[in-house]
Amino acid sequence: MKLLVCGKGGSGKSTVSALLAKSAAKRGYRVLVIDGDESNFGLHRQLGMDLPEDFMNYFGGKKKVLELMRTSGKYRDINIFDRKWRFDDIPREYLSARDGISLLAVGKIHEFGEGCACPMGVLSTGMLEHLETGENEIVIVDTDAGVEHFGRGVERGCDIVIVVMDPTYESLMLSKKIEEMADSIKKPVYFVLNKVDEESKQFMTASIDSAKLAGVVPMNRAVFQACLRGEELELQLPEIDALVEFLLKGGR
Template sequence: MKIAFTGKGGSGKSTLAALFVGHLRATGQRVLAIDADVNVHLAPLLGVVAGAETALSHPDNVRRVRSHLLGSNPRVAGVEHFVATTPPGPGSHLVTLDETDPVLAGHATRLDDAAHVLHVGTYEAKDIGSGCYHGHLAILENLLSHVSLQAEDWVVCDMVAGTDAFANSLHAQFDVIVVVAEPTPESLSVARRYRELAEAAGVGDVVAVVGNKVADDTDRDYLARELGGEPLATLTNQAGLRRARQSGVPPRPADLDDDGALTAIAAHARGREMSGERRDALMRTLHLRMAQKGWVRSAHGDVSTQLAEV
């Protein structure tokens, strides 16, 4: 199961993602947590120091990861011909959640035998005036399209805020996308727009909205009215969680008054894995769109040949 958390900046998406990772660990699941937010909040919330040298988007790490994923795939001429939507092919190496997996062993921080954390990275001083975070996310897109999960495995990703996932293939890479929404006009406008874009992209059924920082019944009624229905779950303002954060301690499900929202998200997600055929069709469309871009053709040639013939 691949699940992502997004929403307006400040909605609590990173904290909810960290709590959900804690919930999965407590229930015995194998988890790969990925911090893909430019602000790099999830990793520290899980107690991980996220440095530039260990970021997935560090050029040396990009090359190492892509070299591993490439394997002996004859459809890709070399790591320099990987684009964000390059699919696995014959001879490709897939990433697993086994702690001996080369990508996890070489690039992830181990929390325990069953839980690891990766972080994509953020802007560095050298990127000022010339960097784009979407370029950093290409290696994440590669990893997600080459991951192989067992039945009780989870990838939990804290995504970029807002609707940036529609600028690349991330909206098509997850089985469930949780949009975290506060009971404010600004936060709910992001949630509604996210659902609209997801429908247009053919993944409307993947999106679920969770209300956060809900104070009272007025807030609940406001969420339901503005969303056109009840959210999947709601979390109230949590004093215990706030005290934990103020003391600098990573948040835990035990800091919540109850973990009903976390349980509801897990229950909603189970059984909603996207079929391989549907995922392949979505990614094929996005790859062909990528292949038509002038800069891609100039830098990489005709990458449409990376697809299997149909």
């Protein structure tokens, strides 16, 4: 199963991705976390890992992929994956691994003026479309904020779209846009309310399609402190376990 986690900046995409990965791994699943956010330098810490080398380098680096995009005249669907991939096909030097979880980072922006993140989008799209999961394997893609990845078509290869929503008007608006786009490509979409108290949970639940509510993660001080300190998220939250259970059943 391939889960794609999206939402507004700061809503908790990386936090929820890391907690989901840990909960699924505890249940015995092999989990591959794909860090698809070129600007996030925190997810690997939340997983208690080092940041792996950019997977982009396997394909010759960002400049090479950009060049392929230019010469093919395409900004999507450039053929860098020429076959289906399994978990074990991913070269280990591009993975950090621990306790049943592997982390792959598509690519980061490292230097001033190095250019746009289009090659990262192309790589995420290709990766997700070509990766095949076995019965006991889960892919969790932590995306960059907003909807650019929808514009690039990254979602085409996933099975479920998860929208992480913090208690803000912006998240409510964005969730509607994402819902529309996911519907248009016939991908199931589910909402996770994050950092909520009872009052905001009530308000948000009334504003979304309740059949699509997959889980609620309260504002949690320990999570907040771990995020501040760049520490591993070692907590086991019943709300996250329930969310994993729900998603593994394919939602509903």
